[in-house]
Amino acid sequence: MPLPEKALIAQIRRMVGPSIRGRNGGGNRAVLTGIGDDCAVLRLLAGKDSLVTTDFTLEGIHFRRDWHPPETVGHRCLARGLSDIAAMGGEPAAVFLSLALPRDLAQSWVGRFARSLISLAEKHGATVAGGDTAESPDGILADIIVVGTVPKGKAILRSGAKAGDRIYVSGELGGSAAAVVKMRAQRGGGRTKPRDYVRHFYPEPRVELGRVLREKGLASAMIDTSDGLSTDLAHICEESGVGAEIDSSLIPRACAGKPAREVDLDLAMHGGEDYELLFTAPHRKRIPRHIAGVAITQIGQITRSRGIFVRNPEGVGYELHPRGWEHFRK
Amino acid sequence: MPLPEKALIAQIRRMVGPSIRGRNGGGNRAVLTGIGDDCAVLRLLAGKDSLVTTDFTLEGIHFRRDWHPPETVGHRCLARGLSDIAAMGGEPAAVFLSLALPRDLAQSWVGRFARSLISLAEKHGATVAGGDTAESPDGILADIIVVGTVPKGKAILRSGAKAGDRIYVSGELGGSAAAVVKMRAQRGGGRTKPRDYVRHFYPEPRVELGRVLREKGLASAMIDTSDGLSTDLAHICEESGVGAEIDSSLIPRACAGKPAREVDLDLAMHGGEDYELLFTAPHRKRIPRHIAGVAITQIGQITRSRGIFVRNPEGVGYELHPRGWEHFRK
Numbered sequence: 001m002p003l004p005e006k007a008l009i010a011q012i013r014r015m016v017g018p019s020i021r022g023r024n025g026g027g028n029r030a031v032l033t034g035i036g037d038d039c040a041v042l043r044l045l046a047g048k049d050s051l052v053t054t055d056f057t058l059e060g061i062h063f064r065r066d067w068h069p070p071e072t073v074g075h076r077c078l079a080r081g082l083s084d085i086a087a088m089g090g091e092p093a094a095v096f097l098s099l100a101l102p103r104d105l106a107q108s109w110v111g112r113f114a115r116s117l118i119s120l121a122e123k124h125g126a127t128v129a130g131g132d133t134a135e136s137p138d139g140i141l142a143d144i145i146v147v148g149t150v151p152k153g154k155a156i157l158r159s160g161a162k163a164g165d166r167i168y169v170s171g172e173l174g175g176s177a178a179a180v181v182k183m184r185a186q187r188g189g190g191r192t193k194p195r196d197y198v199r200h201f202y203p204e205p206r207v208e209l210g211r212v213l214r215e216k217g218l219a220s221a222m223i224d225t226s227d228g229l230s231t232d233l234a235h236i237c238e239e240s241g242v243g244a245e246i247d248s249s250l251i252p253r254a255c256a257g258k259p260a261r262e263v264d265l266d267l268a269m270h271g272g273e274d275y276e277l278l279f280t281a282p283h284r285k286r287i288p289r290h291i292a293g294v295a296i297t298q299i300g301q302i303t304r305s306r307g308i309f310v311r312n313p314e315g316v317g318y319e320l321h322p323r324g325w326e327h328f329r330k
Numbered sequence: 331m332p333l334p335e336k337a338l339i340a341q342i343r344r345m346v347g348p349s350i351r352g353r354n355g356g357g358n359r360a361v362l363t364g365i366g367d368d369c370a371v372l373r374l375l376a377g378k379d380s381l382v383t384t385d386f387t388l389e390g391i392h393f394r395r396d397w398h399p400p401e402t403v404g405h406r407c408l409a410r411g412l413s414d415i416a417a418m419g420g421e422p423a424a425v426f427l428s429l430a431l432p433r434d435l436a437q438s439w440v441g442r443f444a445r446s447l448i449s450l451a452e453k454h455g456a457t458v459a460g461g462d463t464a465e466s467p468d469g470i471l472a473d474i475i476v477v478g479t480v481p482k483g484k485a486i487l488r489s490g491a492k493a494g495d496r497i498y499v500s501g502e503l504g505g506s507a508a509a510v511v512k513m514r515a516q517r518g519g520g521r522t523k524p525r526d527y528v529r530h531f532y533p534e535p536r537v538e539l540g541r542v543l544r545e546k547g548l549a550s551a552m553i554d555t556s557d558g559l560s561t562d563l564a565h566i567c568e569e570s571g572v573g574a575e576i577d578s579s580l581i582p583r584a585c586a587g588k589p590a591r592e593v594d595l596d597l598a599m600h601g602g603e604d605y606e607l608l609f610t611a612p613h614r615k616r617i618p619r620h621i622a623g624v625a626i627t628q629i630g631q632i633t634r635s636r637g638i639f640v641r642n643p644e645g646v647g648y649e650l651h652p653r654g655w656e657h658f659r660k
Contacts, residue, residue: 032379033487036569038417038553039381039478041485046376049362051369052460054428054475060467061430087368098384098473100391130382132473137390143428143462143473145384148369155371157363223368239366 030093030149031129040130042094048149053084059139067183070109072194072201073140074116076273080226081146082124082205083275087224089156089214090148092126092207098143100136124207156214156279161221161240163304165280168287170206170294173229174263175199175254177271177325182257196258203275208292210277218287222279228272231322233308236280246300246320249313269310272325360423360479361459370460372424378479383414389469397513400439402524402531403470404446406603410556411476412454412535413605417554419486419544420478422456422537428473430466454537486544486609491551491570493634495610498617500536500624503559504593505529505584507601507655512587526588533605538622540607548617552609558602561652563638566610576630576650579643599640602655 033041044050057077059065068076078095085092097117101110121128126146179200183192194201206224213219221240223232229251237244253268255261263271280302281287287296303309308320363371374380387407389395398406408425415422427447431440451458456476509530513522524531536554543549551570553562559581567574583598585591593601610632611617617626633639638650 033485037488038414039383039420039485041418041480042380042382043482044374044380050372050374050380050477052372052424052426052475052477053369054426054460054462054473056428056430056462056464056471056473058430058464058467058471061465084368088371090369094382096382096384096475098386100386100388100471130384132384132386134386134388135391137388138468141386141388141430141471143384143386145382145426145475147380147382147477150371152373155363155369158367 031127034127034129035131040094040096042129042147044093044149047152049152049155051085051088051090051148051150051155052145053081054143054145055080055084057142057144059141065140067192068201069194070112071116074113075120075202077142077144078117078120079203079205079275081144082120082207083224083226085146085148086205086207086210087156087222087277088148088150089154089210089219089222090150091211092124092146092148094129094147095121095126096129096145097131099131100134100141102136102139105140124205150214154214156219156222158221158223158236158239161236161242161280161302162282163242163302164283165220165302166283166287166298167233167244167246167278167280167300167302168296168298169225169229169252169276169278170209170296171274171276172252172254173225173274173276174267174271175256176203176273177267178254178256178263181267193258197256199254199256199274203273205275206277206294209294212292213277213279218281218285219279220281222277225274225276225278226272227325228270228323229268229278230270230308230320231272231324232278234322236278237306237308240302243303243306244300244308245303245311246308247311250297250299252295252297269320270323270325361457364457364459365461370424370426372459372477374423374479377482379482379485381415381418381420381478381480381485382475383411384473384475385410385414387472387474389471395470397522398531399524400442401446404443405450405532407472407474408447408450409533409535409605411474412450412537413554413556415476415478416535416537416540417486417552417607418478418480419484419540419549419552420480421541422454422476422478424459424477425451425456426459426475427461429461430464430471432466432469435470454535480544484544486549486552488551488553488566488569491566491572491610491632492612493572493632494613495550495632496613496617496628497563497574497576497608497610497630497632498626498628499555499559499582499606499608500539500626501604501606502582502584503555503604503606504597504601505586506533506603507597508584508586508593511597523588527586529584529586529604533603535605536607536624539624542622543607543609548611548615549609550611552607555604555606555608556602557655558600558653559598559608560600560638560650561602561654562608564652566608567636567638570632573633573636574630574638575633575641576638577641580627580629582625582627599650600653600655
């Protein structure tokens with residue numbers, strides 16, 4: 001393999017080295033052998049199940065180089081994986097990054113991308129323990145793998161929702177999609193500042209919230225809102241064999257932009273990549289209004305009959321169809 | 331996300347469904363929850379360390395659609411990961427596939443790719459337990475993740491070679507590179523038949539051999555020959571802080587092509603993707619000539635002084651420099 005890979009490996013090694021040499025204290029003790037062998041060797045605690053999630057971050061699909069500074073790409077790349085761990089009530093342990101880069105990419109891009117990713121990993125107590133590097137045929141291609149743990153049999157699945165359970169969502173919705181709408185309208189993201197659209201550029205995975213919900217046994221089913229409320233609620237309903245009713249006036253809508261304004265209901269309902277947690281809880285469970293510093297809002301309830309119905313403030317009901325989320329396809 | 335993904339998920343689910351529903355017997359019991367939740371949930375045996383490896387398979391870099399039938403791409407994609415598990419002396423448990431496909435790719439391509447991959451996984455007792463699907467901006471992009479296990483503290487690392495250890499390699503080398511040379515010369519792989527170059531199109535990862543070497547405590551260091559003997563031996567030397575002397579007349583050269591002929595020494599020395607095991611063993615250990623049905627050949631020994639030296643049949647020595655392996659870049 002030609003030069004770029006070797007330089008890249010050296011660079012990533014230098015950056016993650018200190019956190020990998022965790023055997024002598026520091027770093028994550030789950031990682032016995034990190035970058036530099038055929039496999040990483042992990043020693044996960046006894047009495048735990050392992051969680052594994054993988055997510056692509058592809059240029060032109062999940063981000064655009066002219067819209068997203070490298071720091072935001074690195075952050076969002078890992079946030080996707082950490083959010084999946086959060087949605088199971090798990091704790092992240094090790095991160096693996098497969099990264100394919102075009103020959104002409106500046107080393108500084110990689111440095112800024114990797115530092116941001118590593119910093120988010122460290123914040124959540126996870127170690128970058130390996131991965132793969134390759135030359136890309138076209139564009140920047142990343143695949144992030146996060147390995148986490150959860151006490152045996154305690155993972156919160158999508159399939160546990162029961163008729164009568166209440167439906168809750170953390171934080172606010174639509175803030176990430178609002179940035180996409182803005183950048184599309186501008187035909188270029190140059191004027192869309194990360195600080196005005198933090199939930200898009202630096203989404204905070206709800207790892208601590210997921211852990212607390214699992215420890216206290218509050219959630220019966222859970223998913224993260226990566227594809228948007230309409231799609232992700234449909235996933236819970238499908239896997240649990242139930243339906244849902246939600247009240248559109250209760251959906252917490254994000255404030256974004258400058259000056260900041262509340263996003264349209266449509267964005268809150270269908271916009272993806274907010275990485276909030278959407279969960280259900282038996283109606284007798286008391287759910288606090290804030291958990292781990294994050295607002296929790298009840299938006300509806302699970303029903304026996306299939307389909308998702310929305311009631312608007314006028315009391316008119318209509319069926320909600322998942323619309324998916326298309327990212328940044330040009 | 332548009333139609334291709336949904337259809338693809340449905341297709342992969344249908345295919346791997348039977349092996350995932352392993353809870354009621356059958357399949358791999360390590361996988362509690364597979365495709366269809368935010369993460370896969372694995373229950374690995376107590377007393378084991380976990381192994382994790384990730385490898386890209388990118389169109390135009392690792393394969394060419396006009397040279398490689400989909401079955402061979404699926405097989406080679408997973409063989410890369412299984413071979414990394416083998417090189418640690420581990421046993422594969424679960425496989426994750428991240429797959430990004432161009433919009434216009436025929437569903438039949440995906441079916442043939444996935445069936446071949448799943449069949450190789452099953453042969454080695456591993457379950458396809460999840461992954462990610464996305465639309466590709468350009469070409470077929472796959473990332474394979476294999477999770478395996480090894481008894482606590484027993485993983486065979488690259489860093490264990492000591493001066494005086496003998497160097498061994500399994501099978502034969504250069505067979506895979508011979509196919510690449512042929513296809514390049516022909517400017518098109520149509521006439522290069524998989525059955526004439528089996529080690530290239532259907533490499534057999536040496537999982538059983540790796541396991542036996544670990545169980546019997548024979549190997550002090552090990553790696554798989556994915557980048558080629560010269561590069562992979564350099565990795566062992568670098569990680570172990572040693573050097574090596576090899577005898578070029580002892581290197582087992584593959585027979586390939588039609589009519590079959592022995593490959594040139596250069597290919598055996600530098601050609602990649604044979605996925606054999608290269609290992610070292612203390613000189614007092616008796617290494618059988620065949621292990622798990624695979625021929626084992628001693629090719630040299632580890633030295634205290636750095637650098638890798640080759641002695642040819644005329645007794646002339648020269649220093650060997652790793653040349654890497656460039657795959658299929660057009």
